[in-house]
Amino acid sequence: MLGHVPCEGTTIVADLEAGIGTLTRLTEATIDVALVVVEATPKSIEVGQRAVEVAGAKQVGRVIVVANRVRSAADRTVIDEAFPGCEIMEVPDDAAIVRADRDGVAPLDSAATSPAVVALTAVASRIATI
DSSP: OOOOOOOOTTTOOHHHHHHHHHHHHHHHHSSSEEEEEOSSSHHHHHHHHHHHHHHTTTTEEEEEEEEEEOHHHHHHHHHHHHHSSEEEEEEEHHHHHHHHHHHHHHHHHHOTTTTTHHHHHHHHHHHHHO
């Protein structure tokens, strides 16, 4: 689908299915930045590592690993060790995100200063500068 969108001067943000299926079907390097979102669990890290490998093989412009729902320094260490040499941005586990989801509102609207929203805003700012 993205191959049919005129991309010159266009910014497209897509939330793709979990896993590597979409990346494996890319026919050419048409992505400037891929965010690989992982949690500090063995399965998430395994899939994330495969996604980083495929993104490299497909010559994606830049890959940023987003360490999601980080609960402790140990969680961050696990992710850092699993993705050496990768740019990693951290999003802490945050009850405000769960509350916003339960209330059916955007976390940005209900808890703009919560740690996770601040971190997600930093991720958005980072990709906007690439």
